[in-house]
Amino acid sequence: MITRFIVFTVLLSNIAIAAVLDQEPPVFTYCPKDINIDDITNTVIRVNWDRPLAKDNSGAPSSIQCNRVSGEEYSVPGSYQVFCEAKDQAGNKAECTFQLVLKNSVASKSDDHAHAQIEPLEPLEWNGHYNWERLITERVISG
Secondary structure, three states: OOOHHHHHHHHOOOOOOOOOOOOOOOOOEEEOOOOEEEOOOEEEEEEOOOEEEEEEOOOOEEEEOOOOOOOOOOOOOOEEEEEEEEEEEOOOEEEEEEEEEEEEEEHHHHHOOOEEEOOOOOOOOOOOOOOHHHHOOOOOOOO
């Protein structure tokens, strides 16, 4: 046991140990641009994008985590921010953000009167009182 200790000590006395502290964050080499999709006729849509990429000065891979995942379903209309964070092994962080903006098609907007036509009634003749039933009744023809 003493022999190993002495040998270990001798070997350590000939080794120079240098510690380098990594303070440089990873760099995103690819971050998707904002995604705008118009004229969506569904109330839900699946949106896909290419995964952000980052590299670190150490050469070791960075872990990348995002608050949203490509291929998820999103409600329409809607606006969503995608936030991604790259983290290296020393704990340094970098950010990548982009927006998803999803808009309805004009034809799919639900407006009860957008596609209705009201047929005009014939003019009323004044005879001292109104026919309330006729005034209240509207003939609506859906378009």
